[in-house]
Amino acid sequence: MLQITDLKARIGDAEILHGLNLQVNAGEVHAIMGPNGSGKSTLAQVVAGHDAYEVTAGSVTYNGTDLLALEPEERAREGIFLGFQYPVEIPGVNNAYLLKAALNARRKHQGLDEIDAFEFLKLAREKMALLGMDPKFLNRGVNEGFSGGEKKRNEIFQMAMLEPTLAVLDETDSGLDIDALRAVAMGVNALRSPERAIILVTHYQRLLDYVEPDYVHVLSGGRIVRSGDKSLALELEEKGYDWLREAATA
Amino acid sequence: MSTEPDKLESFVNRRYEHGFITDIDADSLPPGLDEGVVRAISARKNEPEFMLEWRLRAYRHWRQLEEPTWAHVHYPRIDYEAISYFSAPKSDKDRPKSLDEVDPKLLETYDKLGIPLHERARLAGVAVDAVFDSVSVATTFKEKLSEAGVIFCSFSDAVINHPDLVKKYLGSVVPQRDNFFASLNSAVFSDGSFVYIPKGVRCPMELSTYFRINAANTGQFERTLIIADEGSHVSYLEGCTAPMRDENQLHAAVVELVALKDAEIKYSTVQNWYPGDENGVGGIYNFVTKRGDCRGANSKISWTQVETGSAITWKYPSCILRGENSVGEFYSVAVANNYQQADTGTKMIHIGRNTRSTIVSKGISAGHAQNAYRGLVRIMPQAHGARNHTQCDSLLIGKACGAHTFPYIEVRNPSAKVEHEATTSKISADQLFYCRQRGISEEDAVNMIVNGFCKEVFKELPMEFAVEAQALLNVSLEGAVG
Ligand SMILES: Nc1ncnc2c1ncn2[C@@H]1O[C@H](COP(=O)(O)OP(=O)(O)O)[C@@H](O)[C@H]1O
Ligand SMILES: [Mg+2]
Numbered sequence A: 001m002l003q004i005t006d007l008k009a010r011i012g013d014a015e016i017l018h019g020l021n022l023q024v025n026a027g028e029v030h031a032i033m034g035p036n037g038s039g040k041s042t043l044a045q046v047v048a049g050h051d052a053y054e055v056t057a058g059s060v061t062y063n064g065t066d067l068l069a070l071e072p073e074e075r076a077r078e079g080i081f082l083g084f085q086y087p088v089e090i091p092g093v094n095n096a097y098l099l100k101a102a103l104n105a106r107r108k109h110q111g112l113d114e115i116d117a118f119e120f121l122k123l124a125r126e127k128m129a130l131l132g133m134d135p136k137f138l139n140r141g142v143n144e145g146f147s148g149g150e151k152k153r154n155e156i157f158q159m160a161m162l163e164p165t166l167a168v169l170d171e172t173d174s175g176l177d178i179d180a181l182r183a184v185a186m187g188v189n190a191l192r193s194p195e196r197a198i199i200l201v202t203h204y205q206r207l208l209d210y211v212e213p214d215y216v217h218v219l220s221g222g223r224i225v226r227s228g229d230k231s232l233a234l235e236l237e238e239k240g241y242d243w244l245r246e247a248a249t250a
Numbered sequence B: 001m002s003t004e005p006d007k008l009e010s011f012v013n014r015r016y017e018h019g020f021i022t023d024i025d026a027d028s029l030p031p032g033l034d035e036g037v038v039r040a041i042s043a044r045k046n047e048p049e050f051m052l053e054w055r056l057r058a059y060r061h062w063r064q065l066e067e068p069t070w071a072h073v074h075y076p077r078i079d080y081e082a083i084s085y086f087s088a089p090k091s092d093k094d095r096p097k098s099l100d101e102v103d104p105k106l107l108e109t110y111d112k113l114g115i116p117l118h119e120r121a122r123l124a125g126v127a128v129d130a131v132f133d134s135v136s137v138a139t140t141f142k143e144k145l146s147e148a149g150v151i152f153c154s155f156s157d158a159v160i161n162h163p164d165l166v167k168k169y170l171g172s173v174v175p176q177r178d179n180f181f182a183s184l185n186s187a188v189f190s191d192g193s194f195v196y197i198p199k200g201v202r203c204p205m206e207l208s209t210y211f212r213i214n215a216a217n218t219g220q221f222e223r224t225l226i227i228a229d230e231g232s233h234v235s236y237l238e239g240c241t242a243p244m245r246d247e248n249q250l251h252a253a254v255v256e257l258v259a260l261k262d263a264e265i266k267y268s269t270v271q272n273w274y275p276g277d278e279n280g281v282g283g284i285y286n287f288v289t290k291r292g293d294c295r296g297a298n299s300k301i302s303w304t305q306v307e308t309g310s311a312i313t314w315k316y317p318s319c320i321l322r323g324e325n326s327v328g329e330f331y332s333v334a335v336a337n338n339y340q341q342a343d344t345g346t347k348m349i350h351i352g353r354n355t356r357s358t359i360v361s362k363g364i365s366a367g368h369a370q371n372a373y374r375g376l377v378r379i380m381p382q383a384h385g386a387r388n389h390t391q392c393d394s395l396l397i398g399k400a401c402g403a404h405t406f407p408y409i410e411v412r413n414p415s416a417k418v419e420h421e422a423t424t425s426k427i428s429a430d431q432l433f434y435c436r437q438r439g440i441s442e443e444d445a446v447n448m449i450v451n452g453f454c455k456e457v458f459k460e461l462p463m464e465f466a467v468e469a470q471a472l473l474n475v476s477l478e479g480a481v482g
Helices: A040-048 A072-077 A095-109 A117-130 A135-139 A148-162 A178-191 A205-210 A230-239 A242-249 B005-011 B035-044 B049-063 B104-113 B117-123 B132-148 B155-161 B163-169 B180-188 B209-214 B429-437 B442-458 B463-476
Strands: A002-011 A014-024 A029-033 A053-062 A080-083 A090-094 A166-170 A197-201 A215-220 A223-228 B151-154 B193-197 B223-228 B233-241 B249-251 B254-259 B264-272 B284-294 B300-307 B312-315 B318-321 B327-336 B341-350 B356-366 B370-379 B387-397 B402-411 B417-426
Touching: A002 A040, A014 A040, A014 A053, A014 A223, A029 A230, A040 A053, A040 A072, A040 A080, A040 A166, A040 A197, A072 A080, A072 A095, A072 B429, A080 A148, A090 A095, A090 B429, A090 B442, A095 A117, A095 A135, A095 A148, A095 B442, A117 A135, A117 A148, A117 A178, A135 A148, A148 A166, A148 A178, A166 A178, A178 A197, A178 A205, A205 A230, A215 A230, A223 A230, A230 A242, B035 B049, B035 B180, B049 B163, B049 B180, B151 B155, B155 B163, B155 B193, B155 B223, B163 B193, B163 B223, B180 B254, B180 B284, B193 B233, B223 B233, B223 B264, B233 B463, B254 B264, B254 B300, B264 B284, B264 B463, B284 B300, B284 B327, B300 B312, B300 B341, B300 B442, B300 B463, B318 B327, B318 B356, B327 B341, B327 B370, B327 B442, B327 B463, B341 B356, B356 B370, B356 B402, B356 B442, B370 B387, B370 B417, B387 B402, B387 B442, B402 B417, B429 B442, B442 B463
Parallel strands: A029 A197, A029 A215, A080 A166, A166 A197, B193 B223, B223 B254, B233 B264, B249 B284, B254 B284, B264 B300, B284 B312, B284 B318, B300 B327, B312 B341, B318 B341, B327 B356, B341 B370, B356 B387, B370 B402, B387 B417
Antiparallel strands: A002 A014, A002 A053, A215 A223, B151 B193
16 A cells, blocks of 8 residues: 655755655554654655655655655545644634545545535544544634643544545654543544554554554664564563664664 | 745735726816816716815815825825826726626636626626616615615715705714825715615615615725614625726725614625735725714624725724713724735724723735734723723734734723733644645635634624625635645
8 A cells, every 4th residue: 555665855954764665555554663853753744745854765655656746635635644743723723624624625536425514513423422522622723722632632533534544643642641542542443444554653552552553663763673563562662772773773 | 835834925926806907987087186176076976065165175174284104004105196086987888788798807706706696797897788687686675775764875866865964974973184085085085875774773684785786886085974873773785896907096985984872883894906916016005084983872883894905905994982882893804915015903982981892803914915903992081881802813824924913002991991812823834734634725724724713703794795705815815825
């Protein structure tokens, strides 16, 4: 589904990704771990198409097409979802309004009819109940005055509504209490299917207790320095990242 | 496409879509202003003596005045001798015969703005006898209004047919000597609307469609007078578009509202005059004096405006809260784009006891535009228990624009309560990227954020007008990012 080959990317004058390779197939869940500043968010933003990041070499294909040639909104309509590490507040824009516009943009692209207000609300209430969210959030400004945890839950709620083909969640588990973490895990597990793929960027083993990944990768210094199965995450929890850094530079 | 904040302003490069250049009218006075010109204007309108005298008094006063310079706007000095002060409405033979002859761009904009079909021909200046639709619509309106006893006609008609009302109320809210532009208007006003709602009458319709159909050609110096007699109620909608011109065009309108005891006037404006091109060339100079007088107890005057046009806007719809328990409201959205300059706001003068006022001002700046809010809240010594709440928000799109707030608060009664809140925010690249990542185009995202920002004001507009205003804002900021 997603094929990243020798990807180099920079922001400003600094090259952050120095030749990254990653293959993600339908049905898989990949966890990407790694120290602060190693380039995890950069990778997520490049996949989503943020134009502050410049791709200088390599390729990214998504279901066989050149992903880098698409605008961010085209990528989204093709089923790519990014759960932001720092979801932005958009005061005055109703959460439900944004989400309905997003959903309809996707549906239009798929040649489907627009969802009507009634259907939309029904679906939204269902998903919110599942994630333990108060329906009041629908009528608030997008992330406006939300706590850190509420913002992350809102990302998962949006993901649940949009049912992406490829979801990239950038540290959605950071700063969550245990209930919120469970809710996030539930959202992710509900999305899991043979047609979809999920990339979880995380620092912590604890999310992986709830969402079992097929693969775990360690991103360090702008490259994937090690890949393995879920036991790698446990090993990292125990030993930290330093031994890998040494291994990478050796 | 880009979401870099410093590139946002390139998206602002939209074209004015209502612009079209028209032929020069045969029947205009030569440029320049003297008593002879004032007399000629009055004569062409067959005005009675009192009106001519009134104009001349205003003219003589205006001659002694200097143009004010305190507003936060900059423009080359206006040469008042280079302006022609009278041009007759175009004769039918110079007009397009049907909508087929009208600039398709203009029609496209009407479409985007959601302007009803039956109004388009008249707005586009199609010859009257070709506009069967609007004529019949106008006739229906007229019948309905006269049944209710409402007088609604052009100002020129009112001078002839209702001279007593005109004599009694003209200049009673905005005196001839009020300010430079009001004096000029008083001397040379072209035309406008006149409304009188009799005692206890609730005007049976919004005076909107009718206005557009009957008073589309009001000229540079518009004059409007609305009187709501005791216990009456009226909602008046004003909207305008203007032909594209290269030289700057001066507009100086005066609007006077009078609300007697228990009466209510709601005055809504959606204004879209030619703002000049993306380099700041051309565009209308709009210097307006709008004032409402809550003369009776429990009266209410509410101004709602959505301003997207003009190269320069100088406009402060105000309320004089004279009657006890009277209420003044001001809801405003002012958009300034490219090189537009807006200095706008309101004045709330509290005189009566327990008078209340609300000000909600939303300023949007994009491109190189400068947008200033200037508001005065004055509580007079006798205004016991007066209250004001002011909320003043600015939204910036791009880096080169500016927002300025000049609140003036004068409280001379210790029992008064005055609150002022102000915020400034930006449409950030991160917000736009967030929306785009959800599948929403950059332009839709900007519209969404702008409309969200203006929500409180839009909800004050009559339903149809709100839809039009929203569309207008979208058109105005078309290309504002990317
Ligand atoms: N705007 C920027 N300009 C320069 N360097 C940046 C910018 N944004 C991020 N970086 C740097 O890029 C590196 C990778 O950041 P990021 O991808 O956010 O790491 P991670 O998500 O793994 O913590 C960090 O060293 C960070 O300081
Ligand atoms: Mg990060």
